[in-house]
Amino acid sequence: MTFYEKLAAIWKKNDSMVCVGLDPDFNKLPERFRKSSTPFLDFNKFLVDATSDLVCAYKPQAAYYAGQNADDQLAATIAYIKENHPEIPVILDVKRGDIGSTAAMYAREAFERYGADAVTVNPYMGSDALKPFLDYADKGVIILCRTSNPGGGDLQNLMCDGRPLYEHVAELARDKYNYNRNVALVIGATYPEELGKVRSICPDMPFLVPGVGAQGGDVAKVLEHGAAAGGYGLVINSSRGIIYAADPELAARELRDLIRRSAAR
Amino acid sequence: MTFYEKLAAIWKKNDSMVCVGLDPDFNKLPERFRKSSTPFLDFNKFLVDATSDLVCAYKPQAAYYAGQNADDQLAATIAYIKENHPEIPVILDVKRGDIGSTAAMYAREAFERYGADAVTVNPYMGSDALKPFLDYADKGVIILCRTSNPGGGDLQNLMCDGRPLYEHVAELARDKYNYNRNVALVIGATYPEELGKVRSICPDMPFLVPGVGAQGGDVAKVLEHGAAAGGYGLVINSSRGIIYAADPELAARELRDLIRRSAAR
Numbered sequence: 001m002t003f004y005e006k007l008a009a010i011w012k013k014n015d016s017m018v019c020v021g022l023d024p025d026f027n028k029l030p031e032r033f034r035k036s037s038t039p040f041l042d043f044n045k046f047l048v049d050a051t052s053d054l055v056c057a058y059k060p061q062a063a064y065y066a067g068q069n070a071d072d073q074l075a076a077t078i079a080y081i082k083e084n085h086p087e088i089p090v091i092l093d094v095k096r097g098d099i100g101s102t103a104a105m106y107a108r109e110a111f112e113r114y115g116a117d118a119v120t121v122n123p124y125m126g127s128d129a130l131k132p133f134l135d136y137a138d139k140g141v142i143i144l145c146r147t148s149n150p151g152g153g154d155l156q157n158l159m160c161d162g163r164p165l166y167e168h169v170a171e172l173a174r175d176k177y178n179y180n181r182n183v184a185l186v187i188g189a190t191y192p193e194e195l196g197k198v199r200s201i202c203p204d205m206p207f208l209v210p211g212v213g214a215q216g217g218d219v220a221k222v223l224e225h226g227a228a229a230g231g232y233g234l235v236i237n238s239s240r241g242i243i244y245a246a247d248p249e250l251a252a253r254e255l256r257d258l259i260r261r262s263a264a265r
Numbered sequence: 266m267t268f269y270e271k272l273a274a275i276w277k278k279n280d281s282m283v284c285v286g287l288d289p290d291f292n293k294l295p296e297r298f299r300k301s302s303t304p305f306l307d308f309n310k311f312l313v314d315a316t317s318d319l320v321c322a323y324k325p326q327a328a329y330y331a332g333q334n335a336d337d338q339l340a341a342t343i344a345y346i347k348e349n350h351p352e353i354p355v356i357l358d359v360k361r362g363d364i365g366s367t368a369a370m371y372a373r374e375a376f377e378r379y380g381a382d383a384v385t386v387n388p389y390m391g392s393d394a395l396k397p398f399l400d401y402a403d404k405g406v407i408i409l410c411r412t413s414n415p416g417g418g419d420l421q422n423l424m425c426d427g428r429p430l431y432e433h434v435a436e437l438a439r440d441k442y443n444y445n446r447n448v449a450l451v452i453g454a455t456y457p458e459e460l461g462k463v464r465s466i467c468p469d470m471p472f473l474v475p476g477v478g479a480q481g482g483d484v485a486k487v488l489e490h491g492a493a494a495g496g497y498g499l500v501i502n503s504s505r506g507i508i509y510a511a512d513p514e515l516a517a518r519e520l521r522d523l524i525r526r527s528a529a530r
Contacts (some may be wrong), residue, residue, distance in 0.1 A: 023367070063363060065438065069378055079493030097387055099414040099475075100326060112332055122362055123347070124389040124409055126416025144389060148366040151391025154441075157424040158433060168423060175327050175418075199269055200305030210364075 003118050003140030003182050006089045010056045011232040013087065015123030017263075018209070019057040020047060020248075021093070021239025022119045023064045028244055040065065041073040043108050043243075045080055050249040051242070052085045054210055059208075075084050078114050089117040091208065091235070092169050095144060097122030097129050104132040111139050113210035118142055120186060120208070130177055137180040140206075142194075145169045145198055147190025148211030151213060166194065167173040170201040184208055187226070189217025189236070203229040212255070213241025219255070231263070268383050268405030268447050271354045275321045276497040278352065282528075284322040285312060285513075286358070288329045289344060293509055299396070305330065310345055310506075315514040316507070317350045319521050322500050323354040324473075329407045333440030343379050346461050354382040355472065356500070360409060362387030369397040370413055376404050382501025385451060385473070388460055395442055402445040405471075410434045410463055413453025413476030429466040434464040449473055454501070457507025465490070468494040473523065474512050477520070478506025484520070488527035495526070 001009075011017060024040045028235055033043045034235055048058065065074035078090050096106040099221035110133075111121040118140025121133055133141045146156050146166040155167040173183050185202065187195045198207070207226055211217035220237070226234055245251035254256055266275075274281060291303045298308045313323065329337035343355050357379055361371040371411055375384040375398075383405025386398055398406045411421050411431040421431040438448050450467065453459045454476035458467035463472070472491055476482035484501070491499055503520055 025370075061363075061367055061370075063361075063367045063370035063374065067373040067378065089462050094329075095363050095387070096360070097362075097389075098326075099480075102326055102328045104330035105326075109328065113332065122360070122387050123387050123422055124362075124387050125412050125414060126419030126421070128414050128416035130416075131383070134433065147364070147390050147394075149390060151393035151395075154437060155389055156391070156392030156432065158430065160423040160425040160430065165420065165423065165425065168402075168420065171418060215364075229512040 002138050002250060003089060004156045004206070006117060007056065008233070010087055010089065015260065016052055016054060017232060017236050017259050018055045019059050019091070019235045019237040019255045020051055020055050020242050020252060021237050022047065022058055022060040023105055023239045023243065025064060026068055031068065037075070040070050041076045044077040047243055047248055048081055048085065052088065053253040054089065054249070054252040057091055058087045059093050059237055061239070062092060062094040070137065075114055076131035078116060081221055082115060089140070090116045091120065091140070091142065091204065093120045094120050095120045097125045099125065100128045100132060103129050107132045107136060110230055111136050113264050117221050118184070120144065122184060127176060134177060138228045139162070140182055140184055142184040142186055142208050143169065143173050145173070146187045146191055146194045148215050148217065152188065155182045165221045168199065171223060173205070174202050186210065187220045190215055192218065192221035199226055204233070206233060206235060208235045210237045212236055213238040220262040223259065224243040227263060234239055267403050268271050268354060268517065269471070271352070271382060272321065272500070275352055275354065276317045279318055279321060280525065281319055282497060282499045282524050283320045283517055283521045284324050284356070284502050285465070285517060286317055286502050287321050287323055287325040287435045288508065290329060291333055293430050301339055303341070305335050306341045309342040312508055313346055313350065313523045314470060316517040317353065318518040319514070322354045322356055323503055325436040326504070327357060327359040340379055343381060347380060354405070356383045356385065357381035357408065357414055358385045360385045360387050362390045362452050364390065365393045365397060370392050372397045372401060376401050383449070387411065387501045388437070392441060399442060399445055399447065402447060405447055405449055407449040407451055407473050408434065408442065409437055410450040411452045411456055411459045413455045413480050413482065417453065432462060432466060434461045439467050439470070451475065454487045455480055456481065457486035460487065464491050469498070471498060471500060473500045473502060477501055478503040484523050485527040488524065492516070492528060
């Protein structure tokens, strides 16, 4: 199954566009997990068990594992999801970007070492930096386009030949990078009008949308501007808002239902 | 000592602007290293022992360790350099770029987990994605500007408000990001005229220059267009051209001497 097919199936099965970001920070973990020798893995298992019928994807952020010397727990988390919920795609959030020979090593890391279904990548280095990822035809390649953070506009909003840089990225994604039909884009929930512009450039492409919850993005506006032509089309990520909630299952359910209601309007 | 001070000292001490890229690919290692249980570490020790009086920096490319499940050998390599040659800066080539809270984890990875002196970062996500790195005032933050690969121009050469995107990055680096005097730029050897343009924007800033050797960059042109106002100013990386040479010491010496001759012209 390709990444597009996997996403289409899980959107429908769970009737959900919620993605849970598995970004565990040791200092923020509930007390009971901190005592474990594998605190991140245990925490992630708990989150996955609580939310697997409410989500369309899981997105571990590699930095949390790399920064806390816990690559093995990242690998074990992905293996746990694959074993128990093979229908749920795992997006490894790494935002890689490097020259071809190096990018090939990063693709190997994401898809072979960790077995992720999709990976986030940075477009700044252009086509040959993306190709080693794109060539894994069954895997998803999710390219940064308009990111959710305040500084994102430093470059992304520069006007290039009459339109902002992020629109060029969307056009390149549509016209040049999607030769295997496995490309998606990252567009922050914090800029719904810009999300709408990119949707008009790429009517059917899946978008990974960070920035709801802690970063302040508005779900109703995301749906209004970002839903795909045929419905669904979005992978709306929440990390802190779900994983540190008193009841993560409830938080995931509430976000799923809020998205459903917004989509129905 | 700051990264700038460390670089200035080693440029002078070794009279060298050569950086050796420690990018070991298991399939290309000399036979004698492949039998080891720590092939990358052993190979790197051999390279460091052979070249430590000929270089101004070492640059391990994280992808090679991540893709070959050898993070521990990356850590041990950096520890070996720190212990035996504390005067030689280690640049961890990771090209990170992510939102602030995540970037903070990546900064921790580079500077605390691995103890690198400098790190490469991607500018696409803007100022708040760079800040957690920049705030380590003694560490170097090397921002991608005009990269050496053929696809680099996809975005970097787009004309934004009358000049190419990479010139905007150079100006942001000079005017906005260098508040701790720890910023450097990546400019590929394969585009010497563009290197010259960036040098005119940032006359004194250190540049990391990949792309000589296997990628075809011309050393004489790099020196002609890229040397800093006061001499030196460049960290000229060679990976494959040195590490897989029959005699890496000789290859490093020849590159150092070629750079010296070009600088003297």
